[in-house]
Amino acid sequence: MSEEQVHCVQCDAPLKTPDSVCTFCEEQLANEAKTELLTGRYVCPACNLKFSKPEQLPYPATAKWYQLQLPKACCPHCKCFFSSKYLKFYKTAFALLYSLSFLRGVYGLPNIYFFTGFFAVNAVLLAILGVIWYREFKNPDRYILDKRI
Incomplete structure (x- = not known):
């Protein structure tokens, strides 16, 4: 029996054994x-490895069949869950908008005062949210460990 020379598939270099x-x-x-x-x-704040996009895993992972599982961002390397630094400000801004609408209903402000103030506050909040969104988009340390988990 004659043994044939085995070559590497990628660079075609001769190999000593097939393994x-x-x-x-x-x-x-x-x-x-x-x-x-x-x-x-x-x-990633836990393992300090870089990634382009976080994985979305169902949380909680060990939930029973009747419990709701929501997707949560996690590191693709170490699978630790984290959240965005900027999420708290978004919630605060939208709560302020809803509270302004509520105050208009309670105190019955005339439409002219309400709409002028409402649009001014909306313009300022949208500008602030735009700046924060741009910073969030550029910030490599965007994610922090989720302490609730």
Whole structure:
């Protein structure tokens, strides 16, 4: 029986045995795997590895069949759950808008005063939300660990 020479599929270098791995290709693949962990826009607060987009996993993971599971952002590497730093301000801004509408109903402000103030507050809040959204979009430390979990 004659043994045929085995070659690497990627670079066509001769291999000693059919089970061996080409050293050049192994180093190249190892470097690619390392750069995957170091590239991305955001940084995980737990493992400090970078990622481009968080995974959405159902939370709580061990819920019974009758309990509601909602998707929650988590790190694709270490699977720890986190939340956005800026979420609290969004909730506060929308609560302020609803409270202004409620005050108009309670005190019965005339339409001219209400709409002038309402639109002025809306314009300021939308400008602030736009700036925060832009900063959030650019900030690599956007996510923090969720302490409720």
